[in-house]
Amino acid sequence: MNRRAWIIVWPLIGTAAAALAWAGFAPIHVPSHDELFEIPKGTYARRMKGDKVEILPAQIRLTLGLNDVLLLRNLDEVPQVFGPTIMMPGQSLRLPFEKASRYDFACTAHASGQMTILVEDEPVMPWSKIHWRAREWWENRKK
Amino acid sequence: MRRFLAIALLSGAACAFAAEPPRVAAPPADLFKAGTLSPVMPAPALMLEGSDGKPVTLARFRGKVMLVAFGFSNCGEVCPITLATLAGARKKLGAGGADVQVVYVTVDPERDDAAQMKKFLGSFDPTFVGGVGTRAQIDAAEKSWGISSVRNTNADGSYAIGHSSSIYLIDRKGGLRAVMPYGHPSDDFVHDLKILLSE
Numbered sequence A: 001m002n003r004r005a006w007i008i009v010w011p012l013i014g015t016a017a018a019a020l021a022w023a024g025f026a027p028i029h030v031p032s033h034d035e036l037f038e039i040p041k042g043t044y045a046r047r048m049k050g051d052k053v054e055i056l057p058a059q060i061r062l063t064l065g066l067n068d069v070l071l072l073r074n075l076d077e078v079p080q081v082f083g084p085t086i087m088m089p090g091q092s093l094r095l096p097f098e099k100a101s102r103y104d105f106a107c108t109a110h111a112s113g114q115m116t117i118l119v120e121d122e123p124v125m126p127w128s129k130i131h132w133r134a135r136e137w138w139e140n141r142k143k
Numbered sequence B: 001m002r003r004f005l006a007i008a009l010l011s012g013a014a015c016a017f018a019a020e021p022p023r024v025a026a027p028p029a030d031l032f033k034a035g036t037l038s039p040v041m042p043a044p045a046l047m048l049e050g051s052d053g054k055p056v057t058l059a060r061f062r063g064k065v066m067l068v069a070f071g072f073s074n075c076g077e078v079c080p081i082t083l084a085t086l087a088g089a090r091k092k093l094g095a096g097g098a099d100v101q102v103v104y105v106t107v108d109p110e111r112d113d114a115a116q117m118k119k120f121l122g123s124f125d126p127t128f129v130g131g132v133g134t135r136a137q138i139d140a141a142e143k144s145w146g147i148s149s150v151r152n153t154n155a156d157g158s159y160a161i162g163h164s165s166s167i168y169l170i171d172r173k174g175g176l177r178a179v180m181p182y183g184h185p186s187d188d189f190v191h192d193l194k195i196l197l198s199e
Helices: A003-025 A043-048 A126-142 B002-019 B078-092 B094-099 B114-122 B135-145 B186-197
Strands: A034-039 A059-063 A069-074 A080-082 A085-087 A092-096 A101-106 A114-120 B035-042 B048-050 B065-071 B100-106 B129-132 B149-153 B159-163 B167-170 B175-180
Touching: A003 A126, A034 A059, A059 A069, A069 A080, A080 A101, A085 A092, A085 B035, B048 B135, B065 B078, B065 B135, B065 B186, B078 B094, B078 B100, B078 B186, B094 B100, B094 B186, B100 B114, B100 B135, B114 B129, B167 B186, B175 B186
Parallel strands: A034 A069, A059 A114, B065 B100, B100 B129
Antiparallel strands: A069 A092, A080 A085, A092 B035, A101 A114, B035 B175, B048 B129, B065 B167, B149 B159, B167 B175
């Protein structure tokens, strides 16, 4: 590679290295511990008409120390059972997690009747922070 | 060029520490360990026979903090662990434990009568009260509390019951305040019960 090409390549490598260093060492900032999901009005009625509506993801991923509280709002007109409890219309459930694990809950807001919550350890090491940031960016990109 | 790369890495790391605001503060200690319901609504009704010979209703225990759970006396794992945890929490509360009432409702009315539940619960804590009744009464209680129970029959005709395993925390006024999923240690119950007992 000639000298002119290196002049272009090295700044790119440097920028990528600086970005990686930032992603690996910077504290992760989140606006709230709460990860909010809502069961919209009319969910039950739509399901009764045969519509296999999926209003919540089958799997929710939470991270300890960052977004480790599941906040679920029942905006439907009928009670909904979510995992450990029955939620009346207009009611919210705030469910904190303190242990990394996989939690399987029954959920009437799902067509399958099941919901999985994956709670992961807080990303502390540089690689885990890079991984967390990359995944967040990827998932937000799809939204 | 290597020097350039090193400078880039160091400047990236330096930016990381200098520019990023601190992440959100940890939640305050007065928040429940259990899942909390908002707004608070009255707990679903219970109209059952008690293992102590008296009716089991929410009104009977009004003024106390109640822990309500569902299970059965032949349960091999979940129920004994849950009951041992609740008994441990009551004990750790000391005198405050007297204001905590555990009600354990059977999901197996075919095998659990009042005497059976009294014997079963008494091995954990003699103050625990079991809720028993007919199949129709138990089905009604399960429906209103959002409880699921499924009977799994073995080849030899014996059976076990898979059931909801959460514990419901009810305040002194009868409001359903929180739901503790299965698996929390007794210290988490102590933490939340102290909040409810102080109200």
